[in-house]
Amino acid sequence: MPEATVPNAGMNQGMEAAPPKPNDEDHIPEGTDAATSKPNDEDHMPEGTDAATSKPGETRTAQAARPRRTRPTRRPRRYDDLGYPIDYDLPCGCKVLRFMCKSICNFLGSLLTVYLLWLVIFRPYKVHPHVDGAALTVFELAGPAPGGNATALRYDMALNISFFNSRFSYLIEFGHLTAGLYYNGTKIGPSDDTLPSFMLRTRRHRVVYPVLRGRASNVSDAVVESLARDRAEGRLNLDVRVKTTLTYRIWPSKATYYYEYDCWLLFAPPPGNGTPAFTGGFNCGRRK
Numbered sequence: 001m002p003e004a005t006v007p008n009a010g011m012n013q014g015m016e017a018a019p020p021k022p023n024d025e026d027h028i029p030e031g032t033d034a035a036t037s038k039p040n041d042e043d044h045m046p047e048g049t050d051a052a053t054s055k056p057g058e059t060r061t062a063q064a065a066r067p068r069r070t071r072p073t074r075r076p077r078r079y080d081d082l083g084y085p086i087d088y089d090l091p092c093g094c095k096v097l098r099f100m101c102k103s104i105c106n107f108l109g110s111l112l113t114v115y116l117l118w119l120v121i122f123r124p125y126k127v128h129p130h131v132d133g134a135a136l137t138v139f140e141l142a143g144p145a146p147g148g149n150a151t152a153l154r155y156d157m158a159l160n161i162s163f164f165n166s167r168f169s170y171l172i173e174f175g176h177l178t179a180g181l182y183y184n185g186t187k188i189g190p191s192d193d194t195l196p197s198f199m200l201r202t203r204r205h206r207v208v209y210p211v212l213r214g215r216a217s218n219v220s221d222a223v224v225e226s227l228a229r230d231r232a233e234g235r236l237n238l239d240v241r242v243k244t245t246l247t248y249r250i251w252p253s254k255a256t257y258y259y260e261y262d263c264w265l266l267f268a269p270p271p272g273n274g275t276p277a278f279t280g281g282f283n284c285g286r287r288k
Contacts, residue, residue, distance in 0.1 A: 127172065129242050129261050132160040132207070133280035136267045139236060141224065142215065151224060153216040155181060155188055159240060160280075161263070162207045165200040172200045173247040179210035182239040184226040189214045192243070212240070236267040236277075242284060260287040 138156040161179070165172050180192035193210045200206050230236050240263040247256045261284035270277045 126166065127163065127246060127259075128286065129263060129284040130162045130164070131240070131263050131265065131280055131282040131284065132162050133278065134159045134240075134265050134267075135276040135278050136236070136238070136265075136270055137274065137276040138272070139238070139267075139270060140272060141219070141227065151219045153188060153219045153223070153227075155212065155214065155216065157181065157212045157238070157240075159210050159212075159263075160207055161210065161240075161242065161284075162205055163200055164205050165202055168202050170248050170250045171202065173249065174198055174200060174206075175245045175247060177208065177242070177244040179212065180241050180243075181212045182241055183237075184223050186220065186223055188216045190216075192241075210240075231269050234268060236269055238265045238267065239263065240265060241287070261285065262287050 134157060136157050138154050140154055142152045142154045159179070163174065175197040177195040177197060178192035179195065181188045189212065193212055195208050195210055198206055198208075242261045242263060243259075244261075245256055245258050247254055263282060263284040265279055265282060267277045267279050
């Protein structure tokens with residue numbers, strides 16, 4: 001019988017079988033983990049794609065085609081007539097409370113501004129009288145007044161008191177100006193010497209001339225003892241108290257203050273023969 005022929009047998013003869021396709025895992029370099037050598041899909045995700053929300057098995061093309069997350073658009077802010085932003089999301093009670101807080105803060109800020117302006121411009125504590133000179137002619141005990149048994153005190157003093165306005169911007173009006181004599185904390189004399197009011201312009205001096213003269217009755221025993229002790233020591237400490245109102249005028253407003261000043265004077269006891277004792281050059285301190 002004729003031999004059966006195998007198709008294409010001649011073509012396969014003399015040819016070797018193709019080697020098997022190598023596996024990728026067989027050619028992994030040493031020291032490399034096969035599980036980590038595979039490319040990570042998350043490392044090659046397009047920008048704007050959220051890897052945490054990617055679905056399992058989803059390709060990169062599908063992830064890129066997914067719409068990106070965008071931030072919600074904010075409503076444009078509106079302002080009221082005073083320039084404050086309007087918050088539509090706040091309840092009515094919060095808006096009222098916020099308005100009250102702003103009003104209180106604005107009011108306190110205005111008070112602070114006015115106070116600072118007062119410290120800069122209106123400074124009445126900078127005005128102090130100055131005793132340029134004083135003459136004490138009589139300051140001694142006398143016999144009781146006619147028809148009385150109490151001890152009396154005779155006094156006679158003349159002073160030169162100057163005022164100076166050191167400011168450049170406003171005028172100062174001195175009103176209700178009086179001067180009184182005090183000794184050992186006790187007022188000597190029934191009344192003060194009233195001086196005329198005057199207006200003191202910027203960078204100007206003004207001198208007044210009070211005269212304190214009279215007879216004080218009903219002198220206490222403490223005054224008598226203190227006067228005897230001071231005469232023995234050869235000194236007399238007298239207090240001339242100046243009272244006045246200061247009115248600052250800056251158009252269109254004015255401010256009025258009331259102040260008292262203590263002018264402490266140190267004299268040698270007058271000899272009693274009509275020769276006065278002199279002193280001067282004392283600044284008066286503010287009492288209140």
